[in-house]
Amino acid sequence: MTDYILGIDGGGTSCRAAVARPDGAILGRGKSGAANILTDPNNAIISITEAAKAAYRDAGLDEAGVNGASAFLGLAGTNVGDLTRYVHDRLPFRHTAIDSDGLIALQGAIGDEDGAVAILGTGSIYMGRKDGTVRYIGGWGFTVGDLGGGARLGHALLQEALLAFDGVHPRSPVTNAVIEEFKNDPRGIVEFARLSKPGDFGRFAPLLFDHAGQGDAQAIAIVETGATAVNESLDAIMALAGASRLCLLGGLASLYPQWLSEKHRSILIEAEADALTGAVALAAKGYQERQGAVA
Amino acid sequence: MTDYILGIDGGGTSCRAAVARPDGAILGRGKSGAANILTDPNNAIISITEAAKAAYRDAGLDEAGVNGASAFLGLAGTNVGDLTRYVHDRLPFRHTAIDSDGLIALQGAIGDEDGAVAILGTGSIYMGRKDGTVRYIGGWGFTVGDLGGGARLGHALLQEALLAFDGVHPRSPVTNAVIEEFKNDPRGIVEFARLSKPGDFGRFAPLLFDHAGQGDAQAIAIVETGATAVNESLDAIMALAGASRLCLLGGLASLYPQWLSEKHRSILIEAEADALTGAVALAAKGYQERQGAVA
Structure with a gap:
């Protein structure tokens, strides 16, 4: 019987899997629904399990073979230890390793070398x-963290629109765009914010960067506040990890660079591969370590 | 039959009423439970109705007399028009006028003259x-407004504690106090914030002002951000109302003055009376206007 490995990237909207040979060569991929270990x-x-079986079928392999696989999973929400253990113990794979979604993204982006990654x-x-x-x-999440993330930027824009409506701050094209979207009724903004999840706020971030790029003073102020938060966190992670290269990932990765400080901008690199590829690489590494231990 | 007037101050935790003679001389006071027209x-x-009857009893009057009263109510949440009308039409008073809790606070604080009030x-x-x-x-509330209010200040302090924990910002006595309160576990801060209502965040505001007064740099930065927001809104309301005197109300009224700009600090006055007294004054004014219209 041939050994196979599985890399799995599980998130709140979908779960992706790739089956590979023990050397990391990917043979097939599969996708399924949400894999949020915190909420369900x-x-x-x-x-x-479904994503893994789909990857096996995609590779022309018997899906029952997942029971013999060595799997590495990167999942959101793994900082809650009990649930990680609960999920770990109920998966069908021969070997199961679970770590954060961040770790597989890091592995995919910078491979085995040292470096830093910011997911924005x-x-x-x-x-x-x-x-x-x-x-x-x-x-740490939207409520008291994630400064510089899209949700906090969108939130700041809605807040700025209310200040502009009240005449506390000047109006500008970007706040006018928001106020018009809510039919010139500030109560609509308040109600939207009350019901919104982070992703709902985040949808305003591209509008913000767009206006900032066109010179809108209010948009620039919010983006610069976000960029300061990103710069400060990059300073801290660089001090911790002493990295000489930096990779930006996430939906804002292409929008932020021009707003960041030169010392960070000058060491930016492109991601080598995606998080799923990172999960496969870590699965291969785990497999080889176990083989070495046996040999 | 003698005519009486009622002033009523209804809020989310309690409802207070005062019965008075038509000239505004208060005869009795009563108190009851929450009067939140938005949630219930x-x-x-x-x-x-209970607070009004209690006031009548306190004055030695038959509580059935509330049916003949002219009442002025200051209530939170009156910007939602349908509910105000719903409540208005179901109250037992002969004449009922409903306005915001802010208006009766303004009336109580500055009487009949011009001026400005900030409720902090x-x-x-x-x-x-x-x-x-x-x-x-x-x-506009905590989610996208109320900058400078105690909830936003407390929120900013928890956020600062997480940044200090991560080494993104320097630690200081005030962030150390927060981190220790959460047993040195940042996840405790995140979980607290996720479950908190504005009042829960607001309870950290006195700690913040205390440390700012002792020269804590991180506390000063947060208080100064709040004071800037208050100054800007005061600038705007002064421009709208052209006021030459300003009264601060609310739990932070005694803590903020030293952090505000000199132009606002120099025109501060003490409140003449409380919001309930303001409601009585507005009830008396309404009664006298109707009498004048009849005469």
Whole structure:
């Protein structure tokens, strides 16, 4: 019987899997529904298993073979230890390793070398690896963290629109655009904000960067506040990990660079690969370590 | 039959009423439970009626007399028009006028003259009256407004504690105090914030002002950000209402003055009376206007 490995990237909207040979060569890929271990761990187990079986079928392999696989999973929400253990113990794979979604993104982006990664999407988290040790900063979520992430930027824009409506701050094209979107009724903004999840706020971030690029003073002020938060966190992760290269990931990765300080901008690199590829690489590494231990 | 008037101050935690002679001389006071017309309008109607009857009893009057009273109510949440009408139509008084809790606070604080009032408590709202016209700024609530209010200050402090924990910002006595309160576990801060209502955040505001007064750099930065927001809104309400005197109300009224700009600090006055007294004064004014119209 041939051994196969599985890399799995599980998130709140979908779960992706790739089956590969023990050397990391990918043979097939599969996708399934949400794998959010915090909100629905049992459904996450189903999604992870389904994505794995789909990858086996895509590779022309018998899906029952997943039971013999060595799997590495990068999942959101792994800082809650009990649920990680719960999911770990109920998955069908021969070997199962679970770590954060951030770690597989780091592995995919910078491979085995040292370096730092910032994921700038709805939220924001910073990682650096030095001599094999990975350090994290941020990622505390929208409510009291993730400054510089899209949700906080969108939130700041809605707040600015209310200040502009009240005449406390000057109006500008970007705040006018928001006020018009809510039919000139500030109560609509308040009600939207009350009901919104982070992703709903985050949808205003591209509008903000767009106006900032066109010179809108209010948009520039908000983007610069976000960029200051990102710069400060990058300073901290660079100090921890001593990295000489930096990769930005996430939906805002292409929008932020021009607003960041020169010392960070000058060491930017493109991601080598995506998070799923990172999960496969870590699965291969785990497999080879176990083989070495046996040999 | 003697005519009486009622002033009523209804809020989210309690409802207070005062019965008075038509000239505004208060005869008795009563108190009852929450009168939140947004979350429970039917219960608000009961609380308002109970507080009114209690005031009548306190004055040695038959509580059935509330049916003949001319009442002026200052209530939170009156910007939602349908609920105000719903409550208005179901109260037992002969004449009922409902306006915002802010208006009765303004009336109590500055009487019949022109001037401005800032209510700096958990939230923040600004009012100014000029030639009888009242203008409002702010009061949009914690989620995307009320900058400078206690909830936003407390929120900023928790956020600063996480940044200090991550080494993104320097630690200081005030952030150390927060981190220790959460047993040195940042996840405790995140979980607290996720479950907190504005008042829960606001409870950290006195700690913040205390440390700012002792020279803590991180505390000073947060208080100064709040004071800038208050100054800007005061600038705007002063421009709208052209006021030459300013009264601060709410739990932070005694803590903020030293942090505000000199132009606002130099025109501060003490409140003449409380919001309930303001409601009585407005009830007396309404009664006298109707009498004049009849005569």
